[in-house]
Amino acid sequence: MPELPEVETVREGLERLLLGKTLASITVLHPRAVQRSEGGVEGLVALHGRTVEAVARRGKFLWMEMAGLALNFHLGMSGQLLVSSPGAVAPPHPHERARLRFSDGSHLRFIDQRTFGYIQRSSLTEVPDGAPAGWGTTSTLIPVPVAHIGRDLLDPALDLEELSKRTRKKRTEIKRAMLDQELVSGLGNIYCDEALFRARIHPRRKTNGLSYGSLGGLWEHSTAVLREALAQGGTSFDSLYVDVDGASGYFERSLRAYGRGGQACVRCGATMKKIQFMNRSSTFCPICQPLSRG
DNA sequence: TATAACTCCTGAAGGC
DNA sequence: TGCCTTCAGGAGTTAT
Numbered sequence: 001m002p003e004l005p006e007v008e009t010v011r012e013g014l015e016r017l018l019l020g021k022t023l024a025s026i027t028v029l030h031p032r033a034v035q036r037s038e039g040g041v042e043g044l045v046a047l048h049g050r051t052v053e054a055v056a057r058r059g060k061f062l063w064m065e066m067a068g069l070a071l072n073f074h075l076g077m078s079g080q081l082l083v084s085s086p087g088a089v090a091p092p093h094p095h096e097r098a099r100l101r102f103s104d105g106s107h108l109r110f111i112d113q114r115t116f117g118y119i120q121r122s123s124l125t126e127v128p129d130g131a132p133a134g135w136g137t138t139s140t141l142i143p144v145p146v147a148h149i150g151r152d153l154l155d156p157a158l159d160l161e162e163l164s165k166r167t168r169k170k171r172t173e174i175k176r177a178m179l180d181q182e183l184v185s186g187l188g189n190i191y192c193d194e195a196l197f198r199a200r201i202h203p204r205r206k207t208n209g210l211s212y213g214s215l216g217g218l219w220e221h222s223t224a225v226l227r228e229a230l231a232q233g234g235t236s237f238d239s240l241y242v243d244v245d246g247a248s249g250y251f252e253r254s255l256r257a258y259g260r261g262g263q264a265c266v267r268c269g270a271t272m273k274k275i276q277f278m279n280r281s282s283t284f285c286p287i288c289q290p291l292s293r294g
Numbered sequence: 295t296a297t298a299a300c301t302c303c304t305g306a307a308g309g310c
Numbered sequence: 311t312g313c314c315t316t317c318a319g320g321a322g323t324t325a326t
Contacts, residue, residue, distance in 0.1 A: 002320095032303085036322090060320080077319055078304080095304090114304050116320060172297065181321075189319065279300080280319050 002075040004152055004186030005229035007060050010081050011136055013244030014062070014108070015055040017083045022051045022103040023066070033097035033110060036145070037120040044121050047071055058134035059152045059185025063122075063143050070124055070143040076116025082109045083244045120145060131157035152186035153223045154230075164215040167207050174210060175203035176278060178222070187222060189280050190258045191229065195222035196284060197257035202291045203275075203282045228254065257283050 002010070026044045028034050037043050050066035057063075062073040073081060084090040086105030093111050098119050100108040110119055124141035127133050133142035135155065151158040163184055170177050177183055178192045187195070196203050198221040201214065210218075232254070233243065256266050261274025265285040274283045 074320080076303095076321085114302090114319085116303065170296085176298085179320085278298085278319090281317085 002060065002077075002079060003188035003191055003229075004060060004154065004226050005191075005233075007057055007062060007075060007186075008135065008154070008230055009233050009243045010075070011055055011057045011062055013083065014064070014081065015136060017106065017244060018052050018064075018102065018108065019055060020052060021106065022049065023047055023071075023100060024049075024103045025101045027099045027101075028097075029099065030097040030112075030115065032115050033112065033118055034120070036118050038122050044071075044119070047121060054137040054139065056134045056137035056139075058142070058146055058155070059149055059181055060188070061134075061143075061146045061149055061185070063134075063146065065124075065137065065139060065141075068124065070122050072120040072122055072143050072145060073110070074117050074120075076112060076114065076118070078113040079117030080109075080111040081244055082111060082246060083107070084109065129157065149181050149185045150183050153184060153219065153226055154186070158184070160216065160219050163219060164212050167215055168210065168212070170207045172207055173204045174201060174207050174218070175282060177207050179278065184219075186226065189282075190255070191222065191225050193258040193283050194225045194255060196289065198225065200288050202289045203277060203284055204291060257285070259283065 025048060028041050028044070034041060034044060039046065047066055047069060050069070052064045052066060054065040055062070056065065060074065064071040082090070084107040090107055090109055093109065095111050095113045096109055097112050097115070098110040102108070110117070122143045122145050125144050125147050127140050127142050130140055132138050133140055166183060167177055170183070175192055175196065178187050179189070195218060199214070199218040201210070201218055257272070260272045261281070261283045263272050264270070265272055265288060268285065268287050270285055270287040272283055273286050274281055
């Protein structure tokens with residue numbers, strides 16, 4: 001599943017291969033992929049002739065700055081963005097949802113098996129704190145649909161103390177808060193489980209019951225997990241996540257919690273427990289991550 | 295207003 | 311072999 005490290009890997013690839021190129025055409029192959037776009041398919045056509053001025057990211061949201069407008073991408077659960085070199089013939093793909101052609105002949109294909117991802121044209125708005133809007137841009141303009149998303153843990157403009165304060169103010173469970181993209185963006189189910197395991201915090205602990213020290217440690221572990229995953233190109237379980245060249249990441253080999261329900265904890269040997277939580281699975285060690293002290 | 299639950303969707307995997 | 315059910319989960323929408 002594409003989370004922050006996977007999306008950043010894709011962003012780097014798009015920046016390397018498409019920055020400065022001019023969009024020649026967009027072909028929409030599945031209406032659901034563009035249903036959230038301003039002006040629908042016609043709105044996307046208005047981007048023809050515009051140049052990619054930056055490829056930016058905040059959390060799991062990607063966008064291209066194009067002369068006062070943004071072309072946004074969200075990969076959902078299974079989205080892929082594959083770039084084909086000028087002149088190369090991209091083979092047909094059963095889940096191709098849209099295709100962008102650039103003036104030099106290169107193509108960007110949006111492939112998405114489960115159709116939770118989308119492409120979207122939008123306007124830009126000023127960020128309230130005056131810092132660059134996201135990774136990969138120096139601009140303080142952010143796409144309107146991304147403006148409500150919190151800064152991510154790799155963003156130098158993120159204030160960790162302020163984040164801990166806002167987390168403690170919420171009266172909910174810590175994993176639910178970590179998955180709240182308005183609080184802090186970029187964390188999905190996989191890296192939440194890993195960070196909570198490293199921080200020895202039960203996913204259902206109440207946020208207002210955690211000390212500032214515990215929360216600070218949790219955010220440090222979360223950041224470390226994301227950095228390590230990014231260094232390895234992200235996590236891949238199957239062909240659903242690849243970078244713009246079609247290559248998979250390797251962080252799956254480093255996972256110590258996610259997907260290890262029923263297996264022995266690498267720290268204490270206890271059996272890892274898997275529970276259903278927020279319509280998704282959550283894996284933790286009942287000994288290392290107790291729900292209550294003692 | 296804040297929080298929780300529901301919904302969308304497809305294909306792999308497992309059971310029968 | 312084929313059909314059916316379950317599972318995976320990001321984020322917007324709806325309900326409480």
